[in-house]
Amino acid sequence: MPGEKANPKAPANVTAGKKPAKAAGVQKKAASAAAPKTQPLEMVQPAAAAAKPKPKIATVSMAGCFGCHMSLLDIDERILKLVELVEFNKSPIDDIKVFTSRCAIGLLEGGCCTDENVHNLQEFRKHCDILVSVGDCATMGGVPAMRNMITLKECLDEAYQNGPTVYNPKNLMPNDPEIPLILDRVYPCHEVVKIDYLLPGCPPSADTLYAAITALLFGEPLKLPYELIKYD
Amino acid sequence: MDETLKKAVEEICQARGNDAGAMMDIVRQVQARFRGVSEEAIDLIAAQCHVPRVDVAGVVSFYAFLSTASKGQVVIRLCDDVIDRMYGAVAIAEAFSHELGIEMGQTTPDGKITLEWAPCMGLSDQAPAALVNDVPVTHLSTDKARHLIQSLRRYMDPSRLVERLGDGNNAHELVGAMVMNNVRKVGPVIFAPLGPGEAMKKALAMSPAEVIRDVKTARLRGRGGAGFPTGIKWEFTRAAAGSKKYVLCNADEGEPGTFKDRVILTEQPDLLAEGMAIAGYAIGADEGILYLRAEYAYLRRFLEQVLQRRREAGLLGKDVCGKKGFNFDIRIQMGAGAYICGEETSLISSCEGTRGDPKNRPPFPAQKGYRGCPTVVNNVETFCCAARVLEKGAGWFAQLGSPGSAGTKLLSISGDCLRPGVYEVEFGIKLTEVLRMAGGQEAQAVVVGGPSGQIVSAADFERPICYDHLATGGSLMIFGPQRDVLEIVEHFLDFFIEESCGYCTPCRVGNVLMKERVARIRSGKGELADLGYLERLGQTIKTASRCGLGQTSPNPMLSTLRKFRSAYDSRLVQQAGPFQSAFDIQAALAQAKEVQGRASVLFSGERHHR
Numbered sequence A: 001m002p003g004e005k006a007n008p009k010a011p012a013n014v015t016a017g018k019k020p021a022k023a024a025g026v027q028k029k030a031a032s033a034a035a036p037k038t039q040p041l042e043m044v045q046p047a048a049a050a051a052k053p054k055p056k057i058a059t060v061s062m063a064g065c066f067g068c069h070m071s072l073l074d075i076d077e078r079i080l081k082l083v084e085l086v087e088f089n090k091s092p093i094d095d096i097k098v099f100t101s102r103c104a105i106g107l108l109e110g111g112c113c114t115d116e117n118v119h120n121l122q123e124f125r126k127h128c129d130i131l132v133s134v135g136d137c138a139t140m141g142g143v144p145a146m147r148n149m150i151t152l153k154e155c156l157d158e159a160y161q162n163g164p165t166v167y168n169p170k171n172l173m174p175n176d177p178e179i180p181l182i183l184d185r186v187y188p189c190h191e192v193v194k195i196d197y198l199l200p201g202c203p204p205s206a207d208t209l210y211a212a213i214t215a216l217l218f219g220e221p222l223k224l225p226y227e228l229i230k231y232d
Numbered sequence B: 001m002d003e004t005l006k007k008a009v010e011e012i013c014q015a016r017g018n019d020a021g022a023m024m025d026i027v028r029q030v031q032a033r034f035r036g037v038s039e040e041a042i043d044l045i046a047a048q049c050h051v052p053r054v055d056v057a058g059v060v061s062f063y064a065f066l067s068t069a070s071k072g073q074v075v076i077r078l079c080d081d082v083i084d085r086m087y088g089a090v091a092i093a094e095a096f097s098h099e100l101g102i103e104m105g106q107t108t109p110d111g112k113i114t115l116e117w118a119p120c121m122g123l124s125d126q127a128p129a130a131l132v133n134d135v136p137v138t139h140l141s142t143d144k145a146r147h148l149i150q151s152l153r154r155y156m157d158p159s160r161l162v163e164r165l166g167d168g169n170n171a172h173e174l175v176g177a178m179v180m181n182n183v184r185k186v187g188p189v190i191f192a193p194l195g196p197g198e199a200m201k202k203a204l205a206m207s208p209a210e211v212i213r214d215v216k217t218a219r220l221r222g223r224g225g226a227g228f229p230t231g232i233k234w235e236f237t238r239a240a241a242g243s244k245k246y247v248l249c250n251a252d253e254g255e256p257g258t259f260k261d262r263v264i265l266t267e268q269p270d271l272l273a274e275g276m277a278i279a280g281y282a283i284g285a286d287e288g289i290l291y292l293r294a295e296y297a298y299l300r301r302f303l304e305q306v307l308q309r310r311r312e313a314g315l316l317g318k319d320v321c322g323k324k325g326f327n328f329d330i331r332i333q334m335g336a337g338a339y340i341c342g343e344e345t346s347l348i349s350s351c352e353g354t355r356g357d358p359k360n361r362p363p364f365p366a367q368k369g370y371r372g373c374p375t376v377v378n379n380v381e382t383f384c385c386a387a388r389v390l391e392k393g394a395g396w397f398a399q400l401g402s403p404g405s406a407g408t409k410l411l412s413i414s415g416d417c418l419r420p421g422v423y424e425v426e427f428g429i430k431l432t433e434v435l436r437m438a439g440g441q442e443a444q445a446v447v448v449g450g451p452s453g454q455i456v457s458a459a460d461f462e463r464p465i466c467y468d469h470l471a472t473g474g475s476l477m478i479f480g481p482q483r484d485v486l487e488i489v490e491h492f493l494d495f496f497i498e499e500s501c502g503y504c505t506p507c508r509v510g511n512v513l514m515k516e517r518v519a520r521i522r523s524g525k526g527e528l529a530d531l532g533y534l535e536r537l538g539q540t541i542k543t544a545s546r547c548g549l550g551q552t553s554p555n556p557m558l559s560t561l562r563k564f565r566s567a568y569d570s571r572l573v574q575q576a577g578p579f580q581s582a583f584d585i586q587a588a589l590a591q592a593k594e595v596q597g598r599a600s601v602l603f604s605g606e607r608h609h610r
């Protein structure tokens, strides 16, 4: 854990200004009406950004494959521009494990498969002004949700006890308290907490992600051309 | 290979010329004979009729009255209509279960009796009701349920369950049912007497074009729900290319709370037959098909006799009524339990011996219907009206009712009222007046037009019943102040989920989502945002569904959102937080806790994470 002390109650590190516009093309969740008080984002211009505190972004991978994060890294050299614009807080990108301040944007990869995912997601809701479900796992459950057809008991039985390739003479089930408990099914993020935006794709392409993030940062309407939201 | 099965299947198929178009009859007969259409039987039928096995398997899996698993010698189908529920169907189910020692959906270990739920069987005015094989049993009570089982155990003969015969032709030797007609108001169109051939003779004295002109002048519109002008439909069919044409009568009557066609079939089958023959003459068809829902199988022998009597009287068959060159006959096609088959293109699919899937439109049945030929599909009551138009004259008919809606309408009234039953009223009658007649003035809500119609509140009771205001194919269900509107909505959604053919996603998936969200609100976990979600989802399902089922299934929810808003609002979570109120972490962890034998470290259980 980095030296900074986690302070979940810290206010958002953004100054009052223009409210982020509704991003067209990104589905707006009606639920956001009841989301925690949203601290508006300032219009951050790259030049001025160095002087003023930068808006913070947090990201997390829950029941996902990290593909969405890889896609974020795929923005290539634009990541330098992004780093000028924002500061990453809790995220696998900088390996900050707990929130150290309030964030403007939280990017969510993956749905909720375990109690730890739920806890993480709730922490994100508490600490971020805007939550974006990124990718099909976060928005719909995705590949992990394929297990939703089967009861958890059967899943564990197949995986650890009676599956055809299992060798487990003592018939043990992994059960260390460190191991999160698995939920009855995989939940998309918006079934657990209120989500502001959904960004579909598996994963959404780097261009889509970049367009969405910068639109949110600058409070501009999001224009996603057909190629960016076409998936077949 | 089971030799008896093989031989029987071969015989059954051969008797129908190994024609896959007669698949409904083939599988129905195999089902009746062997109490199921086993995988082996499916193989045999497919081979015999030279069709892929999946065609046969598709039909067997589609219809509620067919099954691959073998059912009991006697199948008890308890009506799961919302009205039956109100009148204690659940208690009856428990009595049956208790007496038989099995759950709903199971068969007794000795293979004798199967117990099932079934959607509305057209007996809501004498609820709770059940079908025991083909025999309707009405006005059930827990007590009668127990006696019923005891009688079955003793004699295994459903016909012995009929202790007292119903009124009118229900007491006819070929019907022998305890069903009551409950005709409470007789009108001039449907329930007036008709001499044999009276309407037909008048029609046959005119040219087909003149007959169509009369039906148009009478401003007759379809009575099955959609209200399409009948004359125009006939005209299109007449004009459509092709020498072979068909007249199809829709007696599927599946809309819950509708039972007026049953009463017409029981009391006025001749009027119907005349209407069909007149349609045949008008469009140039020599074949009529009466598609009879499986639930009304107890009327079949009676109807066959009516048709036979008409043939003998020269009112059906060759040179009908002595009119040289006009040949017309009617045959009965049995359904096998599927609400969607009331939709006209599904009805055609079903008649053709396939799954009752709706077809894409266009082409409309008037252009390409049964077996690709131009086909008129009309409701039972529509044909009866048409016959009366020809008998009494277009002007006479047109002056009945209201300006936009000529004639009379049969209403099937059920629910919280003193006099449930069938009423023939003139169009334009106010709902209050109907409620007064039926003794249902206390009503909190009235479902007009069944689950696919709308649910109206007292604010609408002064509106008239007609195509332009409160439109209905016949169903009027009355709900008193003690009823929960949301429970009704949820029940209707269950019905649509069960009856969706599954072809298109908005309907197949959308109805489930809609039901989940309504259930969430009912359980007190819904939030304000859920109402917006329901509104949007409902509109999406309506616009994006392929046929009338999905295009109307959101109606009960959407109409109550408007008319009974407080029923929703009063159940919403008052202070919604940043987390979803409906997500219950402890419930989501229950299975894991059981398997792992420990509580969650993060969510200990006592602490409420908000």
Ligand SMILES: Cc1cc2nc3c(=O)[nH]c(=O)nc-3n(C[C@H](O)[C@H](O)[C@H](O)COP(=O)(O)O)c2cc1C
Pocket: B221, B222, B223, B224, B225, B226, B227, B228, B250, B251, B252, B253, B254, B255, B339, B340, B341, B342, B343, B344, B345, B377, B378, B379, B380, B382, B383, B547, B548, B549
């Ligand atoms: C899901 C669904 C079920 C229907 N069920 C019936 C029915 O049971 N009886 C009926 O006459 N029409 C039913 N209809 C309407 C028919 O599609 C068709 O419009 C009607 O039979 C035409 O006859 P009409 O013009 O005489 O009313 C249903 C429609 C839909 C979409």
Ligand code: SF4
Pocket: A063, A064, A065, A066, A067, A068, A109, A110, A134, A135, A136, A137, A138, A142, A143, A201, A202, A203, A204
């Ligand atoms: S949406 Fe696709 S890329 Fe993203 S986490 Fe899920 S599986 Fe991986």
Ligand code: SF4
Pocket: B340, B358, B499, B500, B501, B502, B503, B504, B505, B507, B508, B545, B546, B547, B548, B549, B550, B551
């Ligand atoms: S709307 Fe429903 S019933 Fe109609 S075709 Fe689609 S799935 Fe089938």
